[in-house]
Amino acid sequence: MTVGTVKLKIDNVEVAVPEGTTILEAAKSNGIDIPTLCNLEGLSGYGGCRLCMVEIHGSPKLFAACVTPVGMGMEVITQSDKLREYRKMAIQFILSERTHICAVCVANNACELQKLANDLGVDHVMFEREWTRLPVDSTHDFLVLDRNRCILCTRCLRVCDEIEGVHTLDLKMRGKDAQVIIDLDEDWANSSSCTSCRKCAKVCPVGAIYVESVALEETKDKGIAEFVLSRRNRK
Amino acid sequence: MTSTSKVRVATVWLSGCSGCHMSFLDQDEALIDLAQQIQLVYSPIMDVKVFPENVDVTLIEGAVANEDQEELLKFARERTKILISLGDCAVTGNVPGLRNGITNSADAVLKRAFVETADMNPQIPTDVPTLLPKALPLHEVVKVDFYIPGCPPPADLINWVISRLMRGLPVNMEGRSKFG
Ligand code: SF4
Ligand code: SF4
Ligand code: SF4
Numbered sequence: 001m002t003v004g005t006v007k008l009k010i011d012n013v014e015v016a017v018p019e020g021t022t023i024l025e026a027a028k029s030n031g032i033d034i035p036t037l038c039n040l041e042g043l044s045g046y047g048g049c050r051l052c053m054v055e056i057h058g059s060p061k062l063f064a065a066c067v068t069p070v071g072m073g074m075e076v077i078t079q080s081d082k083l084r085e086y087r088k089m090a091i092q093f094i095l096s097e098r099t100h101i102c103a104v105c106v107a108n109n110a111c112e113l114q115k116l117a118n119d120l121g122v123d124h125v126m127f128e129r130e131w132t133r134l135p136v137d138s139t140h141d142f143l144v145l146d147r148n149r150c151i152l153c154t155r156c157l158r159v160c161d162e163i164e165g166v167h168t169l170d171l172k173m174r175g176k177d178a179q180v181i182i183d184l185d186e187d188w189a190n191s192s193s194c195t196s197c198r199k200c201a202k203v204c205p206v207g208a209i210y211v212e213s214v215a216l217e218e219t220k221d222k223g224i225a226e227f228v229l230s231r232r233n234r235k
Numbered sequence: 236m237t238s239t240s241k242v243r244v245a246t247v248w249l250s251g252c253s254g255c256h257m258s259f260l261d262q263d264e265a266l267i268d269l270a271q272q273i274q275l276v277y278s279p280i281m282d283v284k285v286f287p288e289n290v291d292v293t294l295i296e297g298a299v300a301n302e303d304q305e306e307l308l309k310f311a312r313e314r315t316k317i318l319i320s321l322g323d324c325a326v327t328g329n330v331p332g333l334r335n336g337i338t339n340s341a342d343a344v345l346k347r348a349f350v351e352t353a354d355m356n357p358q359i360p361t362d363v364p365t366l367l368p369k370a371l372p373l374h375e376v377v378k379v380d381f382y383i384p385g386c387p388p389p390a391d392l393i394n395w396v397i398s399r400l401m402r403g404l405p406v407n408m409e410g411r412s413k414f415g
Contacts, residue, residue: 101333118412119409
């Protein structure tokens with residue numbers, strides 16, 4: 001089957017990309033940067049964090065660039081005052097759901113949430129905090145899950161399922177009450193499916209899954225999913 | 236320059252570790268320049284008992300954790316033109332806010348500090364200000380005009396914000412607010 005080419009405008013620049021490409025991929029391949037948080041190359045699109053929202057000319061709605069396919073003749077705007085305000089608000093919603101009082105993260109520069117908040121100039125949370133207190137699982141030999149820092153981006157779930165292929169991690173509950181669970185809500189030490197591969201810790205954008213005694217900046221590896229896929233596709 | 240033409244600045248220490256004040260003092264030689272332009276009218280580093288009238292800028296460190304602090308904060312707000320949350324405890328609740336997820340946190344922390352871990356005379360003191368049910372960020376209690384996050388905020392950032400405000404320039408925190 002031949003794949004057609006779609007022509008569109010992103011920030012007034014004419015681009016041509018293969019049919020089925022997402023707006024995010026089209027922008028990226030043409031050097032246009034759209035902020036993302038739940039998105040990770042090599043993993044399926046999720047569209048959960050809403051940081052990558054863009055405007056499409058002719059529609060009053062905003063679209064998540066990571067899960068919206070390009071369309072012929074589309075005019076996409078990736079930067080505007082309106083988008084900036086909404087992105088700042090999205091960060092504040094995320095920050096307000098959990099406490100995010102992260103003693104180490106203040107100093108280590110390894111948090112994507114902190115970086116985005118900084119880039120966008122989010123200097124406080126305008127919504128009332130809930131001060132949730134969620135269980136921390138430190139039963140595994142070296143992996144720790146601190147649900148109080150989790151932003152529910154599901155990168156860990158997707159890497160465990162789609163790349164490691166074991167689907168140890170999942171979510172229970174809904175919305176902001178959702179929590180990452182291990183197997184059928186077991187302690188990590190009792191997991192029969194986890195291979196202890198650490199991929200979940202490598203892709204977690206914050207410090208919610210980490211390897212004990214290893215600095216976060218050393219653990220993180222956003223390229224891990226793509227790397228594994230590239231090895232897998234080798235003939 | 237007469238003292239009346241100087242910008243009247245106050246600093247307040249609520250529930251914090253004083254680290255934010257240390258960072259303020261860490262401005263080194265820039266403090267000398269600043270001192271020429273401001274008049275410090277109230278601060279934990281000076282002996283003034285009552286928060287004065289007509290303050291131009293007040294920088295406040297720490298979360299609002301007890302009734303006295305709540306009263307002082309409201310009082311400072313009434314008497315200040317520009318009120319700034321200084322540091323993560325003031326901006327988010329941070330360390331004092333760690334108790335907020337515990338049920339009856341005020342009783343629980345007092346019991347922990349003065350009874351469970353006491354070597355002698357375990358008893359909850361009665362002559363200290365009553366703790367609020369939660370340690371709150373300032374803007375959940377009063378209107379805050381500017382925020383300088385960080386634990387503590389870097390001295391350069393504090394200096395940058397104050398100098399911009401004194402020159403009437405906009406304060407845009409993009410790329411500067413290390414918010415955690
Ligand atoms: S260590 Fe590997 S197998 Fe275990 S939960 Fe994390 S990604 Fe899945
Ligand atoms: S644990 Fe980390 S990777 Fe997993 S959902 Fe939470 S924030 Fe995302
Ligand atoms: S923000 Fe950090 S440095 Fe400032 S008072 Fe709180 S704990 Fe201390």
